[in-house]
Amino acid sequence: MTSEPIGLALVGCGRISAAHLSALADCNPLFRLIATVDPDLQAAQAAAEPFGAKSFLTMTEALRLPDVEAVLIASPNALHFEQAMSAIDAGKHALVEKPIAETGAQALALAKAAEAVELVLAAGHTFRHGPAVQSLMEHLPTFGKLMSVEVSQCVFWDGPQAPWWADRSPVEGLILSLFAPHALDFVQLVMGKEDPLRVHAEAARHQSGWQAEDEAMMLLAYP
Ligand SMILES: NC(=O)c1ccc[n+]([C@@H]2O[C@H](COP(=O)([O-])OP(=O)(O)OC[C@H]3O[C@@H](n4cnc5c(N)ncnc54)[C@H](O)[C@@H]3O)[C@@H](O)[C@H]2O)c1
Structure with missing residues (x-):
């Protein structure tokens, strides 16, 4: 980790994203929102606008940005495994809303993939905090x-x-x-x-x- 703000992409700009965006604003200058992703482009744009971030329809576009060092996945549950694996494959740290995956085998595969390349993989277990x-x-x-x-x-x-x-x-x-x-x-x-x-x-x-x-x-x- 550097002392520069960590560049973040938010994937999924629905209900829970509001809590994450508010936390992000509180964590300034630890994090910088670089990109938002949602198939509903208006939702992505509304989330990006206050932070001066870019908005995209697909996660692939956000993962291409070198400034994006970490990805916050707040999409529907069924997408978590595939999106978290794409983030790790692209060399990005990932915070995944709960459940981190739909099966134990998927969760283990994510943990092993992140560990192998020394990336942080965290689940959005909000209650423990x-x-x-x-x-x-x-x-x-x-x-x-x-x-x-x-x-x-x-x-x-x-x-x-x-x-x-x-x-x-x-x-x-x-x-x-x-x-x-x-x-x-x-x-x-x-x-x-x-x-x-x-x-x-x-x-x-x-x-x-x-x-x-x-x-x-x-x-x-x-x-
Ligand atoms: N930690 C908590 O206490 C807590 C609370 C609520 C929800 N959650 C979790 O957050 C996640 C989102 O829940 P929600 O209630 O915000 O749902 P939501 O439907 O309101 O938001 C999901 C968003 O993801 C978008 N989306 C759909 N397909 C996508 C894709 N391929 N790429 C990017 N974005 C996509 C949708 O358009 C929508 O805007 C769920 O996994 C849920 O379990 C956690």
């Missing part, structure tokens, strides 16, 4: 041995909050892919280096706004 989790982690050593951890996340949505939610098939899943990364990241954080021995999951759908599950429970057994 929040004050509540940071404070809990500070006090964790005083709690003694953890016997069980319960995480509950409930949100009321009367329909898809992003267009691609409605297209997710039951096999691809929806709520697990949106929420489980937050819950699992938290559980892994407090459980330390141990990996679970067994994972059991049940899911169901109650609403008609999308085809995949809207409720899920996971049980993880640790050594």
Whole structure:
């Protein structure tokens, strides 16, 4: 890393990009937004304009810019693996919104690819950086041995909050892919280096706004 601002490309200028853009403005001069990418060019332009960045319809165009050293991927879940791999192949660091990929094998392939060329690959596990989790982690050593951890996340949505939610098939899943990364990241954080021995999951759908599950429970057994 140099002391110059890190040149960044934002890929996907939808709902969550607003939070990233606001954080970027706060991180000035650590980062400089060089480019934004979205098939909706108006969205890309609106995100780029306050930063004087360029906007593109495709990620390939942004990856060609030598000033782009890192890529922030905030596109629909199904694109994360392919886009993160393209970023690494182009020699760029990547921060990928959660889930970093759709399968464990894909996530491992990304980690190996980034490690092989000494690039930073990070997942957008926002909760671990929040004050509540940071404070809990500070006090964790005083709690003694953890016997069980319960995480509950409930949100009321009367329909898809992003267009691609409605297209997710039951096999691809929806709520697990949106929420489980937050819950699992938290559980892994407090459980330390141990990996679970067994994972059991049940899911169901109650609403008609999308085809995949809207409720899920996971049980993880640790050594
Ligand atoms: N960390 C969090 O707490 C948090 C919260 C919300 C969303 N997310 C994640 O952020 C990602 C985006 O979610 P969202 O709610 O902002 O969705 P969204 O649909 O509002 O935004 C996605 C954007 O990506 C664009 N896009 C589609 N295809 C693209 C392509 N090939 N290249 C570049 N851009 C493309 C869409 O046009 C859209 O503007 C998801 O992976 C989601 O899981 C994370």
